[in-house]
Amino acid sequence: MTRTTTAAVLHRVGEEMRLEELDVAAPQGREVLLAYRYAGLCRSDLHVTDGTIAGRLPMVLGHEGSAIVEAVGPLVTRVEPGDHVVCSFIPSCGTCRWCASGRQVLCDAGAATMRGHLPGESWPLSGSGGRVGAMCQLGTFSQYGVVHEGSVVRIESHIPLDVAALVGCGVPTGWGSAVNAAAVHPGEVVVVLGAGGIGMNAVQGARAAGAREVVVVEPVEFKRDAAHLFGASVSVADAAAARELVMNLTVGAGADKVIITTSTNTPEISAAAVDLVAKGGTVVITAMAAFTEPALVLPTPMITMLSKTIRGTAYGDCSPTRDIPALLALHQEKKLLLDELITRRYRLEQVNEGYRDLEAGELLRGLVEIA
Ligand SMILES: NC(=O)c1ccc[n+]([C@@H]2O[C@H](COP(=O)([O-])OP(=O)(O)OC[C@H]3O[C@@H](n4cnc5c(N)ncnc54)[C@H](O)[C@@H]3O)[C@@H](O)[C@H]2O)c1
Ligand SMILES: [Zn+2]
Ligand SMILES: [Zn+2]
Known part of the structure; x- marks a missing residue:
């Protein structure tokens, strides 16, 4: 049975999203029909609207979310x-070499x-102009969506769905950037450059991993103040101030x-990071x-002679079926702050306003309440 959904669609780079009625096809094979409940405002969606991240348009944006399963395709087991x-x-x-x-x-x-499409080149969403894609095979800025069962992780029904939305991207990405990718060890001095939705969770991860000092560099004053709640020991406005401080501390x-x-x-941020890190240290x-x-223009002889490591990370090297339940369990035991990440809540029709607020430096995380 086909149903309709109201969704926030991006048609062209440089424009804002438009709220539209789309048709949602019934789930096939291993697909799942979701009723989305909450969606987080991650910077990466904004990167699609400004062209930093290239995607096939039109596309329903939104890739952080929580939902309730409405219906499943005949081959779904999860x-x-x-x-x-x-x-x-x-x-x-679950079966490829990497999984x-x-x-x-x-x-x-x-x-x-x-x-924009799901595995198997499936296009469950369509509008008056034809096929509409979904960001990260999700498209959470929508009442309904059809996704592959590999894109959802079941959670206990008593867990609040608002904070649960945040562990689909921002929380694991930040946490894992410190715990997995940087492999922070007890007693280490860690610098986090940028304390937004991702960085605040890198601070939490570094603190949980036993860092001696967690130094935050963040130009926005309210975020510098908030960073202390999440575990920062000191926060400064720019990398030059951090350099002086870190050299004193170490x-x-x-x-x-x-x-x-x-x-x-x-290039400036990468160079400052490589300059801040000690011999044998790691920049993530x-x-x-x-x-x-x-974004990298670096003095490689110094990286070579001082054995510095520079590495990237997607999702903080997390494995969703392991880490999403683990992070929610930490939250249940009050060892991970999630509610405090939510600065402001929006209705679906206010999603562009939410992103304007993010651009203005007013949010740690904005949250869209879908239903
Ligand atoms: N690797 C991944 O898997 C992954 C996943 C999600 C997001 N991201 C990316 O992570 C980045 C952060 O996302 P977010 O949602 O936290 O965005 P955000 O806007 O919430 O946070 C970014 C923060 O950086 C600060 N900042 C800007 N310039 C700075 C500078 N020169 N020095 C220090 N701080 C500075 C901003 O004030 C802001 O607080 C984005 O580029 C996003 O696309 C990557
Ligand atoms: Zn994200
Ligand atoms: Zn796989």
Whole structure:
């Protein structure tokens, strides 16, 4: 049975999303029909609207979300109608080489993520102009959506669906950037560049991993203040101030780990990170830069002679079926702050307003209440 949904659709780079009625096809094979409940305002959606991340348009944006399963295709085994789920912005097929070796973040099914369609070239959404894609095979800025069962992780029904939405991208990406990608060890000095939705969770991850000092660099004052709640020991407005501080804290050695979670990565930010990190230290690049512009222009002899590591990470190297339940369990035990990440709530028709607020530096995370 086909049904309709109101969804926020991006038609052209440089425009805002438009709310439209779309047709939603019934779920086929391993597909699942979802009634979305909440969706988080991650910077990556804005990167699609400004062209930093290229995607096939038109596309329903939104890739952080929680939902209730309405119906399932005939081959679905992971969930059933009525289940509460977190939507994962990278799917896990469970059987490819990467999933089989515990690296779901690299799942082959994630390769088509910005092409708009689901695995098997399925296009469940359509409007008056034809096929409409879905960001990260989800498109959570919508009342309903059809996704592959590999894109959802079932959660206990008592877990609040508002905070659950945040563990589909921002929380694991930030947390895992510190815990997995930077592999923060007890006693280390860690710098987090950019304390937004991702960076605040890198701060939480670094703190939980036992960092001695977590230094936050963030130009927006209210975010610098909020960072202390999440575990920052000190926060400063720019990398130059951080350098002086870190050199004092480490008797001139530099930070053990530097994590880049700024709005976008630039040659200046990468260079500052490499300069801040100690001999043998690691810089983790989590922030996205435009595919077309170099964001790394670096003095490689110093990286070579000082054995520095520079590495990227998608999703903080998390495996959604392991880490989404684990992060929610930490939240239940009050060892991970999630409610405090939500600065402001919006209705679906206010989604562009939410992104304007993010651009203005007013949000840690905005949350869209779908239903
Ligand atoms: N690697 C991944 O899997 C992944 C997943 C999600 C998001 N991202 C990317 O992570 C980045 C952050 O996303 P977000 O949702 O947290 O965005 P955000 O806007 O909430 O946070 C970015 C923060 O960086 C700050 N900032 C800007 N310039 C800075 C500078 N020069 N120095 C220090 N801080 C600076 C901003 O004030 C802001 O608080 C984006 O590029 C996003 O696309 C990557
Ligand atoms: Zn995201
Ligand atoms: Zn896989």
